[in-house]
Amino acid sequence: MRYFDLHCDTMTECFLHGKKLRENNLHVSLEKARALEAYGQCFAAWIPDDLRGEAAYQRFCGIADRLGMEAAENEKDMAVCRGPGDLTEARKQKKCGAVLTVENGAALGGRLENIQVFRERGVKMCTLTWNGENELGRGVMAGGSAGLTEFGRQAVRGFEEAGIVIDLSHASPELFDDVAAMAGKPLVASHSNAKAVCGHPRNLADGQFTVIKNSGGLVGLNFYKGFLHDRPEEASMADVLRHAEHFLALGGEDVLAMGGDWDGAALPEDMAEGLGVVPELYEMFLRHNYPESLLEKIFYGNAARFFQGQNLL
Ligand SMILES: [Zn+2]
Numbered sequence: 643m644r645y646f647d648l649h650c651d652t653m654t655e656c657f658l659h660g661k662k663l664r665e666n667n668l669h670v671s672l673e674k675a676r677a678l679e680a681y682g683q684c685f686a687a688w689i690p691d692d693l694r695g696e697a698a699y700q701r702f703c704g705i706a707d708r709l710g711m712e713a714a715e716n717e718k719d720m721a722v723c724r725g726p727g728d729l730t731e732a733r734k735q736k737k738c739g740a741v742l743t744v745e746n747g748a749a750l751g752g753r754l755e756n757i758q759v760f761r762e763r764g765v766k767m768c769t770l771t772w773n774g775e776n777e778l779g780r781g782v783m784a785g786g787s788a789g790l791t792e793f794g795r796q797a798v799r800g801f802e803e804a805g806i807v808i809d810l811s812h813a814s815p816e817l818f819d820d821v822a823a824m825a826g827k828p829l830v831a832s833h834s835n836a837k838a839v840c841g842h843p844r845n846l847a848d849g850q851f852t853v854i855k856n857s858g859g860l861v862g863l864n865f866y867k868g869f870l871h872d873r874p875e876e877a878s879m880a881d882v883l884r885h886a887e888h889f890l891a892l893g894g895e896d897v898l899a900m901g902g903d904w905d906g907a908a909l910p911e912d913m914a915e916g917l918g919v920v921p922e923l924y925e926m927f928l929r930h931n932y933p934e935s936l937l938e939k940i941f942y943g944n945a946a947r948f949f950q951g952q953n954l955l
Pocket residue numbers: 745811812833906
């Protein structure tokens with residue numbers, strides 16, 4: 643089976659703790675990827691909310707460098723996808739197609755010029771915030787009622803011009819609405835579930851899902867216990883199905899994707915080993931009578947075609 647995942651923090655973990663992508667004790671490794679027939683993975687450079695300005699930008703550079711080093715060390719098994727055709731080429735060569743993304747627009751260091759650096763380094767998608775507030779706007783866990791700042795507005799325009807997809811996971815409701823009102827390109831929530839199924843503020847309201855759907859965008863299902871189930875200790879793989887069913891009922895057949903939040907979150911016990919459980923997850927959907935044509939979309943095709951359709955991969 644093929645798998646494309648819109649969000650993991652694995653490269654940030656490799657950078658911070660000196661781990662290797664080939665083999666490690668993380669959720670994602672090239673060893674675990676062997677279970678997959680084709681594999682695309684967005685690797686996020688995550689900037690915590692206590693880093694801002696130059697320090698935030700330098701953190702981004704460090705993680706981006708680290709991805710390049712891992713790709714060079716493992717060139718038989720992975721390739722960084724930077725432009726049109728790269729994902730298909732990686733798949734043909736049976737390599738992990740790695741995509742550089744950013745989690746937290748604070749990585750710009752408050753400088754719009756750095757959007758150009760993102761583009762040159764191959765960044766394909768960027769969340770405007772993490773949980774807190776930054777130069778661009780207000781994340782979902784920060785107090786207040788602010789949305790997008792003027793700098794954020796300019797950044798949204800700059801990202802769209804540079805071919806960097808705007809990721810609204812972690813956005814406050816006001817930020818989400820402000821971006822939706824001005825965006826000219828499809829919107830993504832790379833790792834967010836359905837609020838109607840689990841009420842965590844990080845999950846999407848039905849109206850937000852519909853806005854993303856109508857924009858021609860994507861929503862990636864998140865495997866974090868706290869976003870899967872209102873009682874996180876009871877979360878299991880079966881909850882992924884509950885969220886998928888909810889989004890599908892909202893007409894999400896071409897919107898739904900996966901965004902596992904690997905190495906950024908605590909997973910349910912039956913998913914704890916990480917990427918290696920993906921074939922089991924797929925089997926679970928099959929047992930619930932999901933047609934393979936639909937599963938192809940959710941597990942790989944929607945995300946792959948989204949980026950390819952915009953000539954980004
Ligand atoms: Zn996140």
